[in-house]
């Protein structure tokens with residue numbers, strides 16, 4: 001069995017929104033879909049590897065890039081065009097993605 005991941009990285013510019021509870025989901029690809037609901041995960045900044053906060057995973061659900069809508073943008077605390085722009089840059093040509101929802105602990 002794969003090890004359950006216990007840390008996750010966010011772009012530094014987005015990490016304050018995670019720490020303040022404004023950003024409650026993240027959308028990742030297959031390589032980061034192995035988080036397990038109910039487990040606690042440490043949040044770090046991607047660029048500087050600084051600890052931000054702890055979160056508890058609530059769910060991991062598959063989503064297609066083409067299905068991402070305003071509802072997700074709201075939970076991402078980003079405008080929808082900006083969200084889709086970031087995702088296409090991080091995961092070019094990837095249709096199959098995963099919505100990871102979490103809460104602060």
Ligand SMILES: CC(=O)Nc1ccn([C@@H]2O[C@H](CO)[C@@H](O)[C@H]2O)c(=O)n1
Nearest residue numbers: 009010011014026027076086087090
């Ligand atoms: C290693 C790595 O991929 N790190 C990432 C990937 C994505 N994201 C954010 O998650 C949401 C959906 O992609 C958007 O808000 C993105 O900006 C992030 O902060 N850090």
